[in-house]
Every structure is written in structure tokens, then in C-alpha cells.
Amino acid sequence: MNIPELLDGKRVCVCAGSGGVGKTTTSAVIALGMAALGARVAVVTIDPARRLANALGLAELENEPRRVAPERLAANGLEVTGELWAMMLDPKQTFDELIDRLAPSPARAEEIKQNRVFRELSTAVAGSQEFTAISKLYELAEEGDFDLLVLDTPPSRNALDFLEAPRRLNSFLEGRALRAFLRPTGIGLRAIGLGAGPLLGGLRRLTGIDLVAELTTFFGLLGDMTGDFSDRARRVEALLHSDSTAFLLVTSAQSEPIDEAIWFRRTLEGGGFPFAGVVINRFHHDQNGQPEAPADGDLQRVLADALGTDLAARVHGNFEDFHVLAQRDAANVERLRAELGSEPVLLVPHLDDDVHDLAGLLRVHRYLFASDAERARLIAESVA
Numbered sequence: 001m002n003i004p005e006l007l008d009g010k011r012v013c014v015c016a017g018s019g020g021v022g023k024t025t026t027s028a029v030i031a032l033g034m035a036a037l038g039a040r041v042a043v044v045t046i047d048p049a050r051r052l053a054n055a056l057g058l059a060e061l062e063n064e065p066r067r068v069a070p071e072r073l074a075a076n077g078l079e080v081t082g083e084l085w086a087m088m089l090d091p092k093q094t095f096d097e098l099i100d101r102l103a104p105s106p107a108r109a110e111e112i113k114q115n116r117v118f119r120e121l122s123t124a125v126a127g128s129q130e131f132t133a134i135s136k137l138y139e140l141a142e143e144g145d146f147d148l149l150v151l152d153t154p155p156s157r158n159a160l161d162f163l164e165a166p167r168r169l170n171s172f173l174e175g176r177a178l179r180a181f182l183r184p185t186g187i188g189l190r191a192i193g194l195g196a197g198p199l200l201g202g203l204r205r206l207t208g209i210d211l212v213a214e215l216t217t218f219f220g221l222l223g224d225m226t227g228d229f230s231d232r233a234r235r236v237e238a239l240l241h242s243d244s245t246a247f248l249l250v251t252s253a254q255s256e257p258i259d260e261a262i263w264f265r266r267t268l269e270g271g272g273f274p275f276a277g278v279v280i281n282r283f284h285h286d287q288n289g290q291p292e293a294p295a296d297g298d299l300q301r302v303l304a305d306a307l308g309t310d311l312a313a314r315v316h317g318n319f320e321d322f323h324v325l326a327q328r329d330a331a332n333v334e335r336l337r338a339e340l341g342s343e344p345v346l347l348v349p350h351l352d353d354d355v356h357d358l359a360g361l362l363r364v365h366r367y368l369f370a371s372d373a374e375r376a377r378l379i380a381e382s383v384a
């Protein structure tokens with residue numbers, strides 16, 4: 001199994017997982033590789049490392065996919081028969097654009113965007129980045145210009161935030177609870193007993209913000225738009241549940257990300273999301289105990305002959321550390337496999353260098369686009 005097989009017939013690939021495991025890297029590699037095979041692909045990246053963004057020619061935030069120059073790819077020896085497009089998500093701008101699209105008039109859109117509650121919401125409310133990422137994905141899918149959309153996901157503390165974001169934001173915008181709360185005679189105030197008046201008054205004294213007034217204006221401005229928000233959230237959910245969507249879980253082989261991957265995959269299944277497989281990135285392959293590996297005593301002697309005793313001891317120490325890491329990785333991978341059954345697991349080794357340019361992406365590409373047999377061979381060689 002490899003990426004092209006796994007994405008056969010798919011139009012959307014969502015790369016999900018915990019922070020720092022390689023989601024941005026994997027999304028870029030998938031987009032690059034599928035474009036090389038002839039597809040017109042757009043990758044929506046989120047917070048890519050500056051050097052990677054530069055490597056893809058993403059100098060600034062434009063919030064629309066821009067084509068990666070074929071010459072740039074050719075310069076790295078990559079013949080791309082399709083098209084690679086890439087963009088960096090600008091959550092604030094995506095949110096603003098959403099308001100522009102849904103507001104009944106440009107003037108109303110402007111008023112909403114100036115509202116303090118909206119400004120706070122669009123920049124700071126947890127989940128808005130997740131929401132805007134899926135929202136952008138939905139727009140691109142609607143426009144239908146691409147054969148495949150690859151979505152990198154935000155660096156959430158918890159990968160699940162991503163799935164819950166539309167619903168959470170939507171229920172905030174619908175604001176049922178808040179509205180009841182704000183109505184002076186509403187049940188909300190009475191239910192609190194003490195009364196929210198003093199509470200909100202205190203907040204105003206403390207922050208200088210008349211929260212009640214701001215919130216009331218905000219919901220007033222949103223008016224009927226909340227219906228459009230719900231409608232949109234529903235269609236976004238439908239896209240995420242579609243047969244032509246694939247959720248790819250990206251993880252490292254460390255305990256915690258593996259735990260999270262197991263949990264995330266159960267949630268995907270439970271929620272009826274189309275789960276396609278797992279990429280285990282930065283895997284440490286054990287060369288100790290391989291049939292061709294030298295016995296430990298031999299190894300120490302060979303090292304000492306070649307490097308002198310001091311350096312040899314350090315190298316041997318490194319080797320031992322790596323062996324411990326590799327054993328842990330192998331046990332974690334097994335734990336995940338036991339959970340998965342027949343779903344594919346693609347291993348990518350921990351490379352010596354960060355992946356921040358096209359050459360780096362191509363090194364990861366070899367693994368994700370290889371056949372199982374070829375990948376196993378490459379991984380066995382990766383520590384040589």
C-alpha cells in the first residue's frame with residue numbers, strides 16, 4: 001500500500017494528528033507526489049516552517065492557492081506531469097471572507113468585521129483556525145478546480161479539536177445560550193440566581209469592555225446569517241463524511257502521539273468519517289538484532305580500530321541509545337497495528353535533517369510513494 005493506492009478515487013485528503021509529528025511535511029509530500037503522477041493538486045498548509053514555505057514559493061499569505069513553478073520542481077529533478085498548487089492559510093482573512101460572502105450587504109459585512117466581539121472571535125477563539133481551515137477546504141472543493149485537495153491541519157493541542165470546531169463555533173454563533181442569557185427577563189439570568197448583571201458589570205469595570213452591549217450588537221448584526229452559518233457547517237460536515245474524502249492520520253512512533261492516534265482513529269470511526277490509514281513519521285528503525293548486524297563485541301572492536309577508543313565509545317553509546325529508541329518505536333507501532341487490523345500503516349524513517357526544502361520533501365516522498373516491499377528495503381537501509 002502506498003499513497004496513490006490509498007488515495008485512489010479520493011478528492012480530499014485531510015492530514016490529521018498531534019502537533020509536531022509531520023503533518024505539514026506529509027501534506028506537502030502527498031501533494032507533490034500526486035501532482036508528479038499527473039493530478040492537479042492543491043495543498044492548503046497551515047503555519048509551514050518559513051524555509052518550507054519559501055521552498056514552495058509561498059513568500060506571502062495570499063489565501064488562494066498559487067501554482068508552484070514547474071521549473072522550481074524540475075530544478076530538483078522532479079518531473080511533474082500534473083500541477084502542484086499551494087497556499088498558506090490565513091485564518092483571519094478566511095474568516096473575513098466568509099463574512100463578506102454571507103453578509104446581506106457590504107456595509108453590514110464591514111460593521112460585523114469592526115465589531116469587537118467579532119474581532120476577538122476571529123483571531124482568538126479556540127477553534128476558529130480549525131473552522132477556517134475546513135471552511136477554505138469546502139470553498140476549494142465547491143469551486144472544483146482541482147482533482148485533489150490536501151489539507152494540512154492546525155497545530156491543535158488535541159487533534160480532535162479539529163473535528164469539533166465547526167460544531168462548536170456554530171453553536172457559539174447561533175448563540176442560543178448566550179441570547180437567553182442576555183435577554184433581561186430571560187430565563188438565563190434568573191437561572192443563575194445571583195444574576196449575571198453584577199458579574200458582567202464587574203467585567204466591564206475590569207476590562208473596560210461593555211460585554212453585554214458588544215455581544216448584543218454582535219448578535220444583532222449577525223441576524224439571520226446564523227442560519228447560513230449552520231447551513232454551511234452542515235455542508236462542510238457532509239464533505240468531511242463523503243466517500244471521496246480520506247482522513248490520513250499522521251503520527252510519530254512515540255508513546256503519546258500513538259495513544260492519541262489510537263484515540264483519534266476510534267473517534268473517526270465512531271463519527272463515521274472515512275479513515276484511510278496511518279503515516280508513522282520519524283520512525284527509528286532498529287539495525288541491532290538484524291541478521292547482518294555484527295555482534296556487539298565485534299562492533300566495538302571494529303569501531304575502536306577505525307576511530308580510536310574515545311570516539312568509538314561515544315559512537316557506540318549513540319548506537320545503543322538509538323537501539324533503545326528503535327525498540328520503543330517498534331513496540332508502539334505494534335500497539336497501533338493491533339488496533340488497526342487491515343488498515344494501512346506507512347512508515348517514514350527519522351531523517352538526519354529537517355525537511356525544509358524540495359530535496360527534503362523528495363526524500364520523504366520515496367517512502368510514501370514506494371510499494372510495501374520497496375519501502376521495507378529503503379527503511380532497512382535508512383540507518384546504514
Ligand SMILES: Nc1ncnc2c1ncn2[C@@H]1O[C@H](COP(=O)(O)OP(=O)(O)O)[C@@H](O)[C@H]1O
Pocket residue numbers: 018019020021022023024025026049155281282283348349350351352353354355356364
Ligand atoms: N521524517 C522526518 N525526519 C526528520 N525530520 C522531519 C521528518 N518529518 C518532519 N520533520 C521535521 O519535523 C518538524 C515538524 O514537522 P512538521 O511537518 O512541521 O510537523 P507538524 O505540521 O505536524 O507540526 C519539522 O522541522 C520537519 O522538518
Ligand SMILES: [Mg+2]
Pocket residue numbers: 023024025046047048152153154155
Ligand atoms: Mg504543521
